[in-house]
Amino acid sequence: MKTKVFAFTAACLLGTFILQAQSTKTTVGGTTFGVRAGINFQNLNGEFLGNDLDFKLKTGFHIGVNAEIPIADEFYIQPGLLFSTKGANWDDDDDTKTNISYLELPVNFLYKPVLGTGKLLLGFGPYAGYAIGGKVKSDDGDVDLEFESELPANQVGMYFYTVRRFDFGANLLAGYEFNNKLSFQLNAQLGLTNISPEVVGADKDDFKTKNTGFGVSVGYRF
Template identity: 30%
Template structure:
């Protein structure tokens, strides 16, 4: 079993919202547990900043912060290359809508739990240092109440997060 750190860039979107993608940060720890010759399970605990930005107004941002717990099932396709897939459990830390100079708290209108499925790949340049890319598709509607942004929204709002980052194994 190996332990490690990982950190990188989130590019996140929200379905059924008339908003653009937003950049954010993720970082945390992982444990890589071999279960067979080319298979391992990698649970992680990550801080993840997601959300979206207004299309016409870059000063409007929906900022969501989660404690994310992905459990990735990894297959070593080549000696240094792996592919992965698995569930991700997100626990809401904070939700805020920022418009120009004002910020409003949206935590009461946002679900405290979000479930998603992740799919990704990674490559280790050395025994300890590697890169990872992953896309996590949210399967839960994150809106608890039907609040309005000046128009009617139909359908559920789900997170979609693309990640690229660095891994370090101890």
């Protein structure tokens, strides 16, 4: 039920951006819409009982849509809606890995100066994510992730199999858009929210996990 509510809310927010953009024409041009897809290289960084997590990068993907709303010459606000897979490998051999699927709402401030026959892309902004599913996969079988904000002290063993639903962080992007509207870009994300559940009676600093990652993507504007 929560997943459906979030998906509906996300669609409404994106729809609001689109309707506002369609009804607003500025002297620097109208709003455009685009699609984007690419590869993620993700990790989970943090601490467990005072020890740094030693997870490894995991490959995932993202796909979604966005709008570019002009606010001044060469400057845009770019809201979007993405499906993105994140997580981490527990070791170098990929024997065990955490997979988390998110719906994300990035809102980037974008600078697009003309460079050659196309445009340079430079942007930054926040994102909000909502986990819609996840598993810990290993040779012994798959275990579905639990989504809880709190763990009883006697269930600390479930720490690596439990995450919070909501994530929040910052985006950075740099790329190039060709005159045929095809674009390539490098993306980076820094999670700012602890997605680990709070363990009752424990020091919060002993249990911290944040999403971090980077990737490459291809986009097209209509």
